[in-house]
Amino acid sequence: MGVTPPFDTIENAISYLDEYQFHGFRLGLERTYAVLKALGDPQNSYPTIHVAGSNGKGSVCAAISSVLQEAGYKVGFYSSPHLFRLNERFRLNMTPVPDPELLDLINEVGALAEAGFELSYFEFTTAMAFLWFARKGVQVAVMETGLGGRLDATNVIKPLVSVITNISLEHQTYLGDTIEAIAGEKAGIIKQNVPVILGNINSRAEPVITKRAMDKKSPLRRLGREFDVVLHQGSNLFDFSGQVFKLHRLSFGLHGRHQVENAAVAMATLEILREKGFDLPENIVQKGIKNTAWPGRTELLTNEKVAVLLDGAHNEAGVEALLKFLKDLDGRQLVKYDFRYLLWACSDEGGDKDPARLLGLLAPLFKKIIITEPRGPRKPVTISEWQAAKIAGLPVKFEKEFETALPGLIENMELQSGLVISGSLYLVGPARHKLFSMGFKKSRF
Numbered sequence: 001m002g003v004t005p006p007f008d009t010i011e012n013a014i015s016y017l018d019e020y021q022f023h024g025f026r027l028g029l030e031r032t033y034a035v036l037k038a039l040g041d042p043q044n045s046y047p048t049i050h051v052a053g054s055n056g057k058g059s060v061c062a063a064i065s066s067v068l069q070e071a072g073y074k075v076g077f078y079s080s081p082h083l084f085r086l087n088e089r090f091r092l093n094m095t096p097v098p099d100p101e102l103l104d105l106i107n108e109v110g111a112l113a114e115a116g117f118e119l120s121y122f123e124f125t126t127a128m129a130f131l132w133f134a135r136k137g138v139q140v141a142v143m144e145t146g147l148g149g150r151l152d153a154t155n156v157i158k159p160l161v162s163v164i165t166n167i168s169l170e171h172q173t174y175l176g177d178t179i180e181a182i183a184g185e186k187a188g189i190i191k192q193n194v195p196v197i198l199g200n201i202n203s204r205a206e207p208v209i210t211k212r213a214m215d216k217k218s219p220l221r222r223l224g225r226e227f228d229v230v231l232h233q234g235s236n237l238f239d240f241s242g243q244v245f246k247l248h249r250l251s252f253g254l255h256g257r258h259q260v261e262n263a264a265v266a267m268a269t270l271e272i273l274r275e276k277g278f279d280l281p282e283n284i285v286q287k288g289i290k291n292t293a294w295p296g297r298t299e300l301l302t303n304e305k306v307a308v309l310l311d312g313a314h315n316e317a318g319v320e321a322l323l324k325f326l327k328d329l330d331g332r333q334l335v336k337y338d339f340r341y342l343l344w345a346c347s348d349e350g351g352d353k354d355p356a357r358l359l360g361l362l363a364p365l366f367k368k369i370i371i372t373e374p375r376g377p378r379k380p381v382t383i384s385e386w387q388a389a390k391i392a393g394l395p396v397k398f399e400k401e402f403e404t405a406l407p408g409l410i411e412n413m414e415l416q417s418g419l420v421i422s423g424s425l426y427l428v429g430p431a432r433h434k435l436f437s438m439g440f441k442k443s444r445f
Contacts, residue, residue, distance in 0.1 A: 005110035010099040013106040014086055020121035021377035027151035035109065035117045035127045036156060042134030046076070048157045049142045049269060052149040052186045053165025053199065055318045056262045059254055059294050060165055060199075061142045062094075063266035066253070067288030068140060068273075069093045071280050076133035076141035078154070080122065081376070083296050083429030090129050092136050094293075105132055121377075122146045126153040140273075148175045150188020161272045162189045162218070163197045165265055167205035168317035173350030179204040187212040195272050198222040199265040221268050229264035231257055236445070240264055244271040245282060253292035255300070255445055257328065258321035263289055296428040298325055301440040306410060307337040307418040308440060310432055312425040314346070319358050322422060326365055329445070339418035341409065342366040343402060345427040347378035355381045356389040358423070363394050366420075370409060372402040376426030402431055407438065 007013040036043055049064060051057050058079050065077045075093055082088035087096035090105075097105070105128040113119050119127070126146075133141045143159070145152040148171070167183045175182045183205035190196055190209070196218050198209060206222075213220050221227055227242035232249070238260045239248045245267060252263040267285065274280045299310045313322040326339055342362065346355040363369060373380040383398045399405035413419065421431045 004114050006107040007103065010103045013103050013110075016110060017086070017106055017121070017124060018377075020119065020124050026120040026123070027148065029151060029153070029156060031118055031120075032123050032126060032153040032156050035112055035119060035123070036130060038112050038117065039109075039127060039131050043130040043157050045134045046138050047140050048159040049140065049161055049163065049273075050145070050154065050157060050159040050189050051142065051163040051165065052145040052152075052189050053163070054168040054170050054182070054186075054315065055321065056165040056199065056258065056265070057144045059259055059262040059292075059297055060163060060266045060269070061144045062294035063252070063254075063263055063289060063292045064269055065091070065094060065142050066292040067266070067270055067280065067285050068142075068278075070288035070291065071278070071284045073278070074137065074139045076129070076136065076138035078126070078129040078133075078141065079144045080125070080146050081425055083425060084433045086125075089125055090132055092133075092138065097132060101132065120153075123153045145189065147171055148182075148185040148188070150185045152189075155189055158191050159194060160276055161195045161197060161269055162191065163199075163265060163269055164189070164201070164209060165199040165262065166317065167202045168315060170315045170317075171350055171352070173352050177352075180208050183208040184212075190216050190218050192216050193218060195219050195221065197265055197268045197272070200224075200261050221272075223261060223264055223268070227264060227268040227271070229260055231260050236260070238263070240267050242268050242271050244274055245285060247282060247286060250286060251290045253290055254294055255298040256321065256325040258325070259298060263292070296425060296432060298322075299432075300443045300445060301432070301435050302337075302443040303438070303440050305415055306413045307339070307416075307443070308435055309339060309418060309420045310428050311420065311422045312428050313422050314424050315353070316358060316361070319361050319422075322420075323361055323365070326362075326420070336416050337418035338416065339420050340365070340367045341413060341417065341419040342369045343372065343405065343409065343419060343421045343427070343431065344369060344423040345372045345374040345402070346381040346423045347374050347376065347426060348381050349378040353381075355386070356391050359391060359394070362420075362422075363391075367395055369394060369396045370405045371396055371398050372405060372427065373400050374424040374426035375430055376424075378426065402427060403434060406431065406434060410438065
């Protein structure tokens with residue numbers, strides 16, 4: 001593999017780690033258990049919360065982390081992918097790991113890899129996360145699965161609570177080509193006697209998850225049954241009713257009906273933690289939920305002229321949630337931006353997506369669509385593939401590099417018009433960074 005650790009600079013270390021991207025997806029737990037044992041099993045030195053699901057995992061994790069931090073706990077949060085910098089995957093109280101500590105982690109896990117511990121990219125970074133959280137003395141760590149659940153590298157813990165946000169068709173090459181099969185993979189995070197929180201679960205998926213929970217004697221709390229949420233019409237305010245909290249006119253830091261469901265899942269998880277002894281007063285929960293931030297998910301940036309909505313929707317369920325959000329915006333009198341421009345890209349690592357269908361769901365809302373290619377390790381849907389797809393009649397322009405398209409698009413947009421950037425987090429992340437360099441700032445609806 002060329003140059004090997006130890007490295008003196010973070011740039012060389014990240015270049016080395018990036019080579020592991022070409023090892024591809026490799027599900028299974030044996031390699032992760034082995035490297036963690038060599039590191040002293042750091043994953044066993046603090047309590048954890050484990051979150052799986054097709055969409056909304058990161059938002060739920062961010063909300064849980066925000067509340068726990070507000071309550072004064074030292075919180076680790078591991079997520080993937082990162083939007084712009086590797087550091088973002090590893091957070092302590094929502095602050096990414098500093099470069100010097102990231103360098104040490106890559107060197108330490110890399111030395112084991114060079115000594116014969118075979119690892120994929122995600123296994124490598126997961127080991128780094130467990131090790132860093134132990135070194136920082138976290139009081140709790142929130143762990144987001146990478147792919148599936150049963151054989152995901154994060155599934156080496158016995159958490160305080162297991163969370164499954166939702167189930168939809170995704171990564172069929174790796175997880176199975178039916179809702180039931182995918183549900184079985186996600187349900188693999190359920191452990192003996194560990195409580196389970198379920199979000200808005202597909203009716204075909206729920207029996208699979210319920211059976212796993214019953215087999216493991218794991219108590220279930222389900223959105224719409226043991227806890228529920230009511231969204232106030234025309235706003236982002238909601239009421240939550242659970243086993244512990246009965247709260248009204250809550251505000252969530254993330255936008256959209258689907259995000260309010262994610263907030264409810266997070267709050268139901270926090271109820272379990274409170275029952276287990278965590279000090280989580282209602283006013284702290286309200287404040288933490290309100291202050292939740294998770295970049296690139298229905299995130300609004302503005303300058304003095306136009307608005308940009310960033311959203312990482314990359315599968316059918318995610319695109320449908322974005323579509324509902326945009327339609328809801330059209331019905332809200334106080335929203336001054338008219339989102340009629342779309343910058344779009346897709347990746348298709350497993351060859352199981354229908355990119356033209358995903359675009360077709362959103363296309364009727366837009367008068368101009370620019371299709372580009374996402375960066376990153378996953379196989380992009382190329383411009384030539386788009387040109388061969390069935391998208392005739394759509395107002396589409398092709399531009400391989402988003403940097404070429406974005407400045408001109410922004411410049412030519414009408415006053416108070418809006419641009420949506422979506423389809424892949426590997427587009428959203430770099431575009432977000434570019435927009436900040438162009439003077440855009442975070443904003444709210």
